[in-house]
Amino acid sequence: MSKVRVLVGTRKGAFILESDGKRENWDVSGPHFAGWEMYHLKGSPADPNRIYASQTSGWFGQIIQRSDDGGKTWHQPGTPPGEPPAPGPPKAASNKFVYDTSAETGKPLTTHQFYDGTQHPWEFKRVWHLEPSLTDPDVVYAGVEDAALFRSTDGGENWKELSGLRGHGTGPKWQPGAGGMCLHTIILDPSNPGRIFIAISAAGAFRTDDGGKTWKPINKGLYSQYIPDPRAEVGHCVHHVAMNPKRPGVLFMQKHWDVMRSDDAGDSWHEVSGNLPTDFGFVIDVHAHELETIYVVPIKSDGEHFVPDGKLRVYRSRTGGNEWEALTKGLPQSNCYVNVLRDAMAVDLLDKCGVYFGTSGGQVYASADAGDSWNPIVRDLPGVLSVEVQTLT
């Protein structure tokens, strides 16, 4: 029988929630890495026991953790716990994210726009998102703040920047959003190994078709009033992008304001906010089997990061946008003022599709019927930063 494993990153540790395919009774383990900010955990599609995790702290910096047994035990790649020091180069390169400064590709990558409009050097702060390869458990991508894309080909032991992204020319126009200048979305195209989509707050969405060597902005159709040219090529605060791997050319975006859709792999976008009560939000995701069914959680505004009217409502569209219905069964409909952050929603692959999301209030909700009804798996975790799901057979 199928099982489901939900990987939850919170502000004070990671939690792993497991259930059988009924998704009624859950085992909860954690906190793993108690006290640390766990920005993101994600399992390898090629080896579900391989899980990568971003452990971070304003005091102690960035740590990459890896599990090879489905989250039971963890280690820093290349630094097994308890191993005596060996001669040779020092280990713990897994924590080392160094921007490309080579003369060939790094030299033009010196600054980006700061909050006040002045130019500012790139400074590594943390890993926001880890995206394991679809086919090789040792290959994993990391989206970092200040925005850049790194790749490891040895299970997270060593990281190298794919500097073509910062080097394609618009870097000096990128600027930090309220959460920092983060590369938070990485989508691998299963039909085209060379194609990767990424998104940055506040720069926009970008695509490579050659495995990360060259990139182009894909923001045509976005409109953002908070930049001097609302239709600029870059500068848009894209909050999240989602794709169903069965239809890689169709993308859905939750922008700062506006829910958007692209039917041409990001070459152009059009708005599908429709009848949403507000089109500000962070998360967006696509049903695993119904390609036109998408989910968002509207948030009141950029100044008030909580759900409108004290009601926690997931909105579902079965028409690929524009026409939305509120999903409320099992969710609090009074005095609720939580947020749902950009990486804190995921779907499983079961039939019916399960949908999961975590809140700033520490609840993780699950729906085993594609959103028709919801139940909290846990209610009182630290604020949730990310939710990912593994469907295990």
Next chain:
Amino acid sequence: MIRVILPHHLRTLAQVGSELQIDVQGPITQRSVLDAIEARYPMLRGTIRDQMTLQRRPFLRFFACEEDLSHEPPDTPLPDAVASGAEPLVILGAIAGG
């Protein structure tokens, strides 16, 4: 033997107790002690000082013998009491936030 007290989260990361005892070759300085710690506990590389610049992370402080040594140059000899093992070098997180 040099005695070093780490903050809680780094003890957990390195899987050590409340106090480290570590051999340090040559002059006893912040740099030589941190080099020895990182060689013995490589999982701590980058957590106390930046891996590239070797600068102390901004929210960490170094205390010893009731003195704040955080802003001492890294090659300045640590107090004799630290070098002799009578007193520990204390590495701790700065109090920040609420």
